[in-house]
Amino acid sequence: MSNIRNKDGRLRCSVFKRCGGCQLDMPYTEQLEWKQKKADRMLSRFCRVEPIIPMKQPYHYRNKVQTVYRVASGRVLSGVFSSSTRTMTAADECLLEDKRAANVIKELKKLLLSFKIFPYDERTGRGILRHTLIRTSHSTGEVMLVLVTKGAILPSKNNFARVLKEKCPEVTTLIHNINPDKMPLTLGERSITLFGKGSITDNICSCDFIISPQSFYQVNPVQTEKLYRTAVSFAEISQGSRVIDAYCGVGTIGIVCAKNGADVTGIEKNPSAVKDAVKNAELNGLDNISFMCADATQALCEMAYKNVRCDVVIMDPPRAGSTQEFISAVSAISPERVVYVSCGIETLERDIRIFGKTGYKAVKIQPVDMFAHTTGIETVVLLKKCKGEI
Helix, strand or coil: CEEEEECCCCEEEECHHHHCCCCCCHHHHHHHHHHHHHHHHCCCCCCCECEEEECCCCCCCEEEEEEEEEEEEEEEEEEECCCCCCCCEEECCCCEEEEEHHHHHHHHHHHHHCCCEECCCCCCCCCCEEEEEEEEECCCEEEEEEEEECCCCCCCCHHHHHHHHCCCCCCCEEEECCCCCCCCCCCCCCEEEEEEEEEEEEEEEEEEECCCCCCCCCCHHHHHHHHHHHHHHHHHHCCEEEEEEECCCCCHHHHHHHCCCCCCEEEEEEEEEEEHHHHHHHHHCCEEEEECCCCCCCCCHHHHHHHCCCCEEEEECCCCCCCCCHHHHHHHHCCCCCCCCCCHHHHHHHHHHHHHCCEEEEEEEEEEECCCCCCCCCEEEEEEECCCCC
């Protein structure tokens, strides 16, 4: 099933309504207008909302691709789970995904049946392959393919790896992940590298980052560079600036700050992400950044109790936003600046209001379009200490 064009010549996904991965079926300029109006409506009462930073190329930007499979009429079909369901929508290509992923999936489907690696059928419990994960590097061109199976058996895996390497030379590492859990599109704890180094490397803001199968890493590398540069600019980093990087993931923003001379403490509760963050700091030769494996709210509250001080708090919480306890702890630590990176504009609005009650006012708001054709709006906000409430 291929993509089609509207009467105006614009590309349109052939499974737009069934897939649900995209929500905006309109020209890109209209998408930006829609997002700008939403950002203005929700945030302009705090301060002026800057024009959204657009994408130069709003197609094929996703560097992380998850694909499910089924057999029909003797051939393997690939596609995605429709939004909020476990119903597969078959599609040979996606307008958002890296084109290299589509090429790998095309060759993979030819190999699966010949090697008796049958897609897993949740209804019958038969089959092997739950899904595949493909991650690509924008800067190095490396490609990772992860085969996620329900058990440890992968028929003729050495021969399969050899043939795949011949058919898909762009794949630099092949990983077999074992996941007996029934939760869809998740990875198990055990992985076996069949060839390559088991990870890929990407470069953002002149810093190198190792991406493993489990790593949290922004899916739009070009816009991520703009997002991080905006966040670091808002932080006003100088040599020796004391920075707390909360909800730090694999350490990306904190490492960029450390590269610019800041002394950084990263906080992240996911142990796997913390391990990656430590490796990334070592990869970049940095000794002015350290990481805590802890819940961000608990860690900030403990820091406030110990009278820890810093110049900047950078926070990049999940879509659910932060907590009132975290925000109160930030106020107690009393940084001059708070840089809030948000992927959920509704919770961002709520948290800015709470910050206002603790003495911090939004002075810069910069939306960034990270997810073209979706309703998602990424936003960077600079908050500074002030007197009174908003």
